[in-house]
Amino acid sequence: xxxxxxxxxxxxxxxxxxxxxxxxxxxxxxxxxEARRRDWSLEVMLDYLICVFLAGLLMARVVFVxxxxxxxxxxxxxxxxxxxxxxxxxxxxxxxxxxxxFLHKTDWYYRDLADVLAPPMALAWAxxxxxxxxxxxxxxxxxxxxADGQRLHPLGAYQAIGNYLTFVMGxxxxxxxxxxxxxxLVTAFGLGLTQLFVGVFQERLFATGRQLLGLLTMVAVxxxxxxxxxxxxEHEEMAHxxxxxxxxxxxxxxxxxVWGLVLLLSIYYLRAASS
Numbered sequence: 001x002x003x004x005x006x007x008x009x010x011x012x013x014x015x016x017x018x019x020x021x022x023x024x025x026x027x028x029x030x031x032x033x034e035a036r037r038r039d040w041s042l043e044v045m046l047d048y049l050i051c052v053f054l055a056g057l058l059m060a061r062v063v064f065v066x067x068x069x070x071x072x073x074x075x076x077x078x079x080x081x082x083x084x085x086x087x088x089x090x091x092x093x094x095x096x097x098x099x100x101x102f103l104h105k106t107d108w109y110y111r112d113l114a115d116v117l118a119p120p121m122a123l124a125w126a127x128x129x130x131x132x133x134x135x136x137x138x139x140x141x142x143x144x145x146x147a148d149g150q151r152l153h154p155l156g157a158y159q160a161i162g163n164y165l166t167f168v169m170g171x172x173x174x175x176x177x178x179x180x181x182x183x184x185l186v187t188a189f190g191l192g193l194t195q196l197f198v199g200v201f202q203e204r205l206f207a208t209g210r211q212l213l214g215l216l217t218m219v220a221v222x223x224x225x226x227x228x229x230x231x232x233x234e235h236e237e238m239a240h241x242x243x244x245x246x247x248x249x250x251x252x253x254x255x256x257x258v259w260g261l262v263l264l265l266s267i268y269y270l271r272a273a274s275s
Contacts, residue, residue: 019131063090114184162194192217
């Protein structure tokens with residue numbers, strides 16, 4: 001699939017960078033919305049989100065350049081171009097560093113912060129997945145994309161579906177969680193399951209990095225749930241969420257999330273058709 005989404009004269013607008021920005025923007029809006037509902041300082045939260053983005057982007061690029069150092073020594077002019085790639089590990093390191101610093105400087109509880117961030121992060125990942133160009137093995141499924149005359153598994157579409165459904169599940173559960181951190185665990189399990197599922201359709205069938213990451217995430221969630229005791233005080237603190245109960249909106253409003261999924265898949269397959 002073409003990595004260029006569209007052009008404006010001599011300027012190329014790349015699909016991955018565009019969808020990454022849109023995904024992060026959508027996540028910021030939802031995080032601020034949830035922070036306001038919890039009576040958190042929106043100014044502090046916005047500062048945190050800006051710092052996380054800058055640190056994550058910087059570290060993602062630095063780690064990627066170090067990993068591919070021979071290439072960038074040969075082509076040093078490519079070092080500042082994000083189009084050649086980013087490191088997920090680097091982004092994670094930047095995120096952890098900024099988060100630890102903010103937890104030290106504020107009165108946020110790390111489990112509460114995880115619950116606030118988790119569903120929006122799943123949505124951001126779903127939107128970003130639409131901008132990826134990776135494909136899997138050959139297939140005869142109707143969802144396939146055509147590349148070099150072959151019908152291939154659309155890994156970006158599969159990942160977008162799994163991550164988006166994880167977001168919907170987490171966002172709808174946020175008023176019914178029973179203890180701090182539960183929402184983050186549910187979201188992490190859904191994201192891990194998505195990685196495990198998508199890895200099945202890669203060219204290499206077993207023991208891919210994607211599958212191992214997903215499996216480790218799911219095992220970690222099971223271990224935390226099994227071996228962590230939740231104090232009664234935390235159960236009582238979350239009682240107000242359970243008291244709100246499920247949504248009483250009409251059925252057609254409760255399934256309005258479907259249109260978001262349709263939009264994401266439409267963008268993905270429009271990209272595939274124009275390649």
